[in-house]
Amino acid sequence: MQSVVAGSGVPEASLMSLGCAKNLVDSEMMVSQLRSLGFEMSPILDRAVIIVVNTCGFLESAVEESIQAVLEAASYKEKGMCGCLVVAGCMVQRYGKKLLPLMPEVDLFLGTSHFHYLEDAILAWQKDGEKRLWIGPPRHLFDSNAQRGREMDSPSAYLKIAEGCSNRCSFCLIPRLRGPCRSRTVEDVVKEAVQLAAEGVREINLIAQDTTSFGLDRGDGNGLISLLEALETGTAIEWIRLLYCYPDRITDGLLRSMAESRRITPYLDIPFQHCVPKVLEAMGRRGSSCHAENVLENIRSHLPHAALRTTLMVGFPGETESDFKELVHFVEREEFEHLGVFTFSSEVGSRAAGFPEQVDREVAEERREIIMEIQRGISRKKLMAKVGRILPVLVEGYHPETEMLLCGRLPSQAPEVDGLVIITEGEAEIGEILPARITDAHDYDVEAKLIGAAERGFISG
Numbered sequence: 001m002q003s004v005v006a007g008s009g010v011p012e013a014s015l016m017s018l019g020c021a022k023n024l025v026d027s028e029m030m031v032s033q034l035r036s037l038g039f040e041m042s043p044i045l046d047r048a049v050i051i052v053v054n055t056c057g058f059l060e061s062a063v064e065e066s067i068q069a070v071l072e073a074a075s076y077k078e079k080g081m082c083g084c085l086v087v088a089g090c091m092v093q094r095y096g097k098k099l100l101p102l103m104p105e106v107d108l109f110l111g112t113s114h115f116h117y118l119e120d121a122i123l124a125w126q127k128d129g130e131k132r133l134w135i136g137p138p139r140h141l142f143d144s145n146a147q148r149g150r151e152m153d154s155p156s157a158y159l160k161i162a163e164g165c166s167n168r169c170s171f172c173l174i175p176r177l178r179g180p181c182r183s184r185t186v187e188d189v190v191k192e193a194v195q196l197a198a199e200g201v202r203e204i205n206l207i208a209q210d211t212t213s214f215g216l217d218r219g220d221g222n223g224l225i226s227l228l229e230a231l232e233t234g235t236a237i238e239w240i241r242l243l244y245c246y247p248d249r250i251t252d253g254l255l256r257s258m259a260e261s262r263r264i265t266p267y268l269d270i271p272f273q274h275c276v277p278k279v280l281e282a283m284g285r286r287g288s289s290c291h292a293e294n295v296l297e298n299i300r301s302h303l304p305h306a307a308l309r310t311t312l313m314v315g316f317p318g319e320t321e322s323d324f325k326e327l328v329h330f331v332e333r334e335e336f337e338h339l340g341v342f343t344f345s346s347e348v349g350s351r352a353a354g355f356p357e358q359v360d361r362e363v364a365e366e367r368r369e370i371i372m373e374i375q376r377g378i379s380r381k382k383l384m385a386k387v388g389r390i391l392p393v394l395v396e397g398y399h400p401e402t403e404m405l406l407c408g409r410l411p412s413q414a415p416e417v418d419g420l421v422i423i424t425e426g427e428a429e430i431g432e433i434l435p436a437r438i439t440d441a442h443d444y445d446v447e448a449k450l451i452g453a454a455e456r457g458f459i460s461g
Contacts, residue, residue, distance in 0.1 A: 031149025315364025426450025
């Protein structure tokens with residue numbers, strides 16, 4: 001759960017954002033709408049006149065988390081000042097009108113199709129209180145004119161370059177929840193990046209359901225390459241990071257652009273999901289996606305020092321013990337810098353929910369733990385290899401557990417998912433990118449001392 005912004009004043013509103021970074025961008029846009037209505041944002045729920053819960057509905061576990069968040073928020077209608085409870089996002093898009101009798105305490109429901117109408121929905125509710133559900137086919141595509149209520153002291157920002165997905169994987173509900181892929185224009189994305197740079201952002205993380213699909217819906221097969229070139233020449237952003245890259249669309253041209261760039265971080269987030277071709281084919285993955293080793297070999301031939309992140313799925317219907325052992329060998333052999341593992345979730349509405357040979361949940365969980373334990377050792381080994389090296393660190397602020405230490409990230413670490421650099425010596429301002437000597441390594445974090453920054457004063461923001 002993420003608190004989007006904090007503030008003080010009356011009247012106040014609170015927003016709880018669940019799920020992925022793409023949902024967080026939607027939440028930031030809703031924060032801006034709340035501010036337009038005259039509200040100050042606060043993380044303190046018992047003072048909020050309006051509470052918005054932006055839900056995730058991708059997996060059953062995410063729906064359960066969303067329901068708990070809604071129930072928590074609803075309790076403040078009695079013990080706090082909340083007079084309007086709004087539930088938005090993917091869970092609403094997934095279940096629609098079924099939620100109305102199940103959650104009578106909720107005043108407004110907005111699907112992913114209508115979150116940008118939050119301001120209108122609140123005004124209409126205040127006027128007559130009748131229309132509770134705002135939902136329709138998800139076709140909206142925002143642009144750089146949509147204001148975002150970001151945490152302004154953060155030197156890193158997500159930049160959503162497209163909405164929706166057209167890949168149709170058998171286990172996934174995203175096309176239903178977010179609609180087909182709709183890409184923004186290169187010019188509009190660059191305009192937003194310029195705005196972010198003016199706010200002090202030093203790193204942008206390009207996100208979409210599939211960033212490598214950027215432009216394909218407009219018939220532009222080189223859309224992502226054109227975007228990267230435009231961002232490099234048209235903005236002052238120093239780190240440009242690619243997240244959510246579909247393996248089938250990582251082309252030689254894209255890799256050459258990354259290799260020739262000084263500001264595109266040598267980092268790729270590639271959700272391979274599995275390595276066994278028959279499992280990948282059942283998942284609905286296509287082409288070279290079914291031959292992960294070939295994709296990785298090509299990436300490393302162009303970017304030999306790139307940091308690679310992937311996500312895998314265990315327990316997919318029909319995954320045998322032999323398939324799982326092959327996946328284990330794949331993880332051991334390829335040694336990803338970062339790796340996450342999901343257990344298959346049989347989501348009603350997905351094609352895979354009806355597949356035969358469903359894997360027992362306990363077996364799937366055990367498989368997940370085995371791979372995560374292997375990855376723990378790989379991660380520590382990779383980080384230990386950095387000890388003694390001098391590497392650039394983006395300073396982000398105080399360590400989340402103590403104000404006695406600063407923390408930041410390396411180019412090989414994406415925000416929120418890849419660990420931190422714990423700065424044990426040196427002073428800096430938030431947003432500075434400084435050289436640091438890596439002094440120690442843990443399972444997912446490293447320790448470092450800043451070099452040549454002793455005279456700089458740290459500003460907390």
